[in-house]
Amino acid sequence: xxxxxxxxxxxxxxxxxxxxxxxxxxxxxxxxxxxxxxxxxxxxxxxxxxxxxxxxxxxxxxxxxxxxxxxxxxxxxxxxxxxxxxxxxxxxxxxxxxxxxxxxxxxxxxxxxxxxxxxxxxxxxxxxxxxxxxxxxxxxxxxxxxxxxxxxxxxxxxxxxxxxxxxxxxxxxxxxxxxxxxxxxxxxxxxxxxxxxxxxxxxxxxxxxxxxxxxxxxxxxxxxxxxxxxxxxxxxxxxxxxxxxxxxxxxxxxxxxxxxxxxxxxxxxxxxxxxxxxxxxxxxxxxxxxxxxxxxxxxxxxxxxxxxxxxxxxxxxxxxxxxxxxxxxxxxxxxxxxxxxxxxxxxxxxxxxxxxxxxxxxxxxxxxxxxxxxxxxxxxxxxxxxxxxxxxxxxxxxxxxxxxxxxxxxxxxxxxxxxxxxxxxxxxxxxxxxxxxxxxxxxxxxxxxxxxxxxxxxxxxxxxxxxxxxxxxxxxxxxxxxxxxxxxxxxxxxxxxxxxxxxxxxxxxxxxxxx
Amino acid sequence: xxxxxxxxxxxxxxxxxxxxxxxxxxxxxxxxxxxxxxxxxxxxxxxxxxxxxxxxxxxxxxxxxxxxxxxxxxxxxxxxxxxxxxxxxxxxxxxxxxxxxxxxxxxxxxxxxxxxxxxxxxxxxxxxxxxxxxxxxxxxxxxxxxxxxxxxxxxxxxxxxxxxxxxxxxxxxxxxxxxxxxxxxxxxxxxxxxxxxxxxxxxxxxxxxxxxxxxxxxxxxxxxxxxxxxxxxxxxxxxxxxxxxxxxxxxxxxxxxxxxxxxxxxxxxxxxxxxxxxxxxxxxxxxxxxxxxxxxxxxxxxxxxxx
Numbered sequence: 001x002x003x004x005x006x007x008x009x010x011x012x013x014x015x016x017x018x019x020x021x022x023x024x025x026x027x028x029x030x031x032x033x034x035x036x037x038x039x040x041x042x043x044x045x046x047x048x049x050x051x052x053x054x055x056x057x058x059x060x061x062x063x064x065x066x067x068x069x070x071x072x073x074x075x076x077x078x079x080x081x082x083x084x085x086x087x088x089x090x091x092x093x094x095x096x097x098x099x100x101x102x103x104x105x106x107x108x109x110x111x112x113x114x115x116x117x118x119x120x121x122x123x124x125x126x127x128x129x130x131x132x133x134x135x136x137x138x139x140x141x142x143x144x145x146x147x148x149x150x151x152x153x154x155x156x157x158x159x160x161x162x163x164x165x166x167x168x169x170x171x172x173x174x175x176x177x178x179x180x181x182x183x184x185x186x187x188x189x190x191x192x193x194x195x196x197x198x199x200x201x202x203x204x205x206x207x208x209x210x211x212x213x214x215x216x217x218x219x220x221x222x223x224x225x226x227x228x229x230x231x232x233x234x235x236x237x238x239x240x241x242x243x244x245x246x247x248x249x250x251x252x253x254x255x256x257x258x259x260x261x262x263x264x265x266x267x268x269x270x271x272x273x274x275x276x277x278x279x280x281x282x283x284x285x286x287x288x289x290x291x292x293x294x295x296x297x298x299x300x301x302x303x304x305x306x307x308x309x310x311x312x313x314x315x316x317x318x319x320x321x322x323x324x325x326x327x328x329x330x331x332x333x334x335x336x337x338x339x340x341x342x343x344x345x346x347x348x349x350x351x352x353x354x355x356x357x358x359x360x361x362x363x364x365x366x367x368x369x370x371x372x373x374x375x376x377x378x379x380x381x382x383x384x385x386x387x388x389x390x391x392x393x394x395x396x397x398x399x400x401x402x403x404x405x406x407x408x409x410x411x412x413x414x415x416x417x418x419x420x421x422x423x424x425x426x427x428x429x430x431x432x433x434x435x436x437x438x439x440x441x442x443x444x445x446x447x448x449x450x451x452x453x454x455x456x457x458x459x460x461x462x463x464x465x466x467x468x469x470x471x472x473x474x475x476x477x478x479x480x481x482x483x484x485x486x487x488x489x490x491x492x493x494x495x496x497x498x499x500x501x502x503x504x505x506x507x508x509x510x511x512x513x514x515x
Numbered sequence: 516x517x518x519x520x521x522x523x524x525x526x527x528x529x530x531x532x533x534x535x536x537x538x539x540x541x542x543x544x545x546x547x548x549x550x551x552x553x554x555x556x557x558x559x560x561x562x563x564x565x566x567x568x569x570x571x572x573x574x575x576x577x578x579x580x581x582x583x584x585x586x587x588x589x590x591x592x593x594x595x596x597x598x599x600x601x602x603x604x605x606x607x608x609x610x611x612x613x614x615x616x617x618x619x620x621x622x623x624x625x626x627x628x629x630x631x632x633x634x635x636x637x638x639x640x641x642x643x644x645x646x647x648x649x650x651x652x653x654x655x656x657x658x659x660x661x662x663x664x665x666x667x668x669x670x671x672x673x674x675x676x677x678x679x680x681x682x683x684x685x686x687x688x689x690x691x692x693x694x695x696x697x698x699x700x701x702x703x704x705x706x707x708x709x710x711x712x713x714x715x716x717x718x719x720x721x722x723x724x725x726x727x728x729x730x731x732x733x734x735x736x737x738x739x740x741x742x743x744x745x746x747x748x749x750x751x752x753x754x755x756x757x758x759x760x761x762x763x764x765x766x767x768x769x770x771x772x773x774x775x776x777x778x779x780x781x782x783x784x785x786x787x788x789x790x791x792x793x794x795x796x797x798x799x800x801x802x803x804x805x806x807x808x809x810x811x812x813x814x815x816x817x818x819x820x821x822x
Binding site for chain 2: 153359431433444448458501503506
């Protein structure tokens with residue numbers, strides 16, 4: 001049983017890592033759906049967002065849990081596997097004993113209730129911060145991917161010195177501070193928890209773990225301690241990462257058992273069985289109902305929610321810069337296919353797969369641009385890069401429905417924002433020389449260079465109707481420290497018109513050279 | 516260590532290339548009497564054929580590629596690969612032309628032929644969607660990235676008025692022969708982009724050029740590193756909305772090509788082909804005045820080939 005669990009978990013774990021680390025950008029768009037379909041929170045949000053079978057992964061997980069117990073936590077969830085690996089390596093170095101501990105009931109249901117209540121109020125912050133898949137994604141995207149790029153680039157530079165250019169260095173737009181710090185702290189926390197206390201995160205913090213734990217109390221198949229075969233040696237309890245086997249009373253807390261089957265491998269007497277719950281020789285946890293607990297749940301949820309709502313109230317931020325003419329950015333720009341900032345922030349779990357999949361790296365984890373509660377949800381960063389007109393990578397990989405799938409044609413009709421011009425910052429007016437970098441990069445010619453008779457130079461002219469808000473003009477604009485042209489976000493995406501033009505008259509092929 | 520090495524090498528290469536430019540034609544006349552042209556032209560203009568045919572004819576009338584590429588030399592071919600668009604949009608150099616140039620270089624005995632550009636759109640997409648990566652590799656070239664600053668090394672521009680230094684791609688500094696293969700097209704900032712403007716794709720910080728009088732910087736840079744050969748692709752020409760263009764509707768079929776060792780002359784002739792007078796394109800005028808080359812086409816021996 002353990003072998004099967006280990007194999008399945010490694011398949012999910014490694015395929016997700018490969019998706020995030022794919023430096024060639026060739027796998028993500030096509031294959032991301034397979035390992036991500038069953039990731040609970042993204043799937044749940046996708047279901048709410050689009051309501052089709054593409055989002056029923058979480059229902060399948062719940063059914064699986066009802067049938068078999070929390071198999072999700074030990075085989076599908078990448079963070080679970082990551083913790084198991086950390087624990088395994090630690091055990092190899094020095095064996096530690098996990099002993100039965102009481103359930104942290106208040107904590108775990110408190111976190112779950114808080115996340116759910118926040119979500120009901122339209123704030124997905126709680127889910128994002130706690131979701132195990134997204135936390136794992138953030139660790140890979142913000143820590144391991146930069147490291148991989150670093151290694152790749154060192155190899156590339158070494159080869160380049162002997163004139164081999166087949167491995168090329170990847171452009172790296174710098175470490176994202178918010179993403180790095182959060183992921184780093186979370187990595188420290190999860191390592192400490194898993195090394196010291198096994199599956200403490202899963203059984204006291206993780207909302208998915210708590211919900212599935214609740215279901216798995218009633219699962220049809222469970223691990224049982226056999227009355228006949230068990231010798232009462234207590235070996236199983238010492239290897240249980242979930243600390244859920246009470247060997248004295250011979251009781252297993254199914255809400256915390258993650259079906260790792262480690263106990264099976266150490267039992268000397270076949271004293272453990274995995275079988276149908278309602279066959280006889282059964283011992284279950286008898287659960288006393290505690291009124292105080294319930295009160296605590298309500299209180300903690302109200303507190304958490306209230307605080308978060310207060311934070312949400314101040315989320316509209318203005319970026320003022322101490323410049324002659326600063327850009328006024330009222331809202332962040334959300335990625336194409338996200339429909340609106342509201343839809344995006346409601347459904348995005350900040351797993352950063354789109355960040356890893358974006359070939360131009362214009363998608364960057366946000367800091368406060370969406371407000372405090374939108375922290376780490378990716379935004380379009382036009383200072384760093386711009387959105388490729390023909391690319392749909394982020395829309396293809398998003399597992400949570402925050403970015404809906406687009407094809408090449410529908411994406412070209414989405415207007416993320418509109419180019420906005422600050423005349424006095426522009427080279428043509430401030431220097432009196434030609435520039436045109438903005439118009440050069442514009443894929444639709446929403447920004448054109450048109451003769452301004454006042455300065456007798458070609459100056460940018462914007463046609464908002466055909467602007468898609470890709471940020472190419474803003475990225476290319478060479479003025480410093482602030483831009484002369486930039487994208488003003490549409491908080492709700494609008495439809496852009498396709499550029500229309502007539503074909504040119506073809507020249508006479510017989511015409512002589514004009515010199 | 517490394518940097519010093521290739522500066523040394525590039526100076527050597529520069530001297531060697533200069534010598535070839537000055538005496539190469541004559542040396543070649545004696546060496547290959549059969550392939551030698553009857554006249555020595557400053558510029559060749561070809562019209563009416565496919566890009567590869569026009570190149571074959573054009574380069575032959577300049578004494579063949581052997582005049583420019585010697586056995587065992589390394590060659591860098593610099594097309595325009597700036598944009599993530601397909602070949603029929605003509606925002607990038609024609610891939611068939613690049614393929615033929617690379618082939619000819621190898622036929623002349625080149626040791627290595629490198630192809631790169633510092634692109635504007637995402638470089639991997641530009642390389643593949645332009646068709647140039649495949650075309651160049653098919654001919655045996657090494658297609659090299661140009662998207663990270665580490666490839667670029669600082670060079671002083673002593674004669675520059677506004678541009679005093681630039682970081683230049685190491686392949687330009689290291690290679691024995693530099694072949695510039697721009698595509699003729701309209702340009703929002705520079706009016707029209709040809710050979711000299713194409714050199715913005717071998718430097719790192721283009722923003723500086725845009726901020727500090729684009730035309731002057733283009734001319735300034737041309738005082739520094741002269742390509743050994745300029746081959747202007749005017750087979751498909753983007754007449755408006757350049758340099759990226761919006762659709763195929765921006766493009767006309769001109770089936771032309773201009774080849775010259777004089778970068779200013781090549782640009783002057785191509786500008787005329789485009790419908791612009793060279794003296795009305797500031798960077799051509801500036802470069803002419805700085806004696807980079809001549810825009811006075813009447814002073815040149817031009818071979819006009821109509822197919």
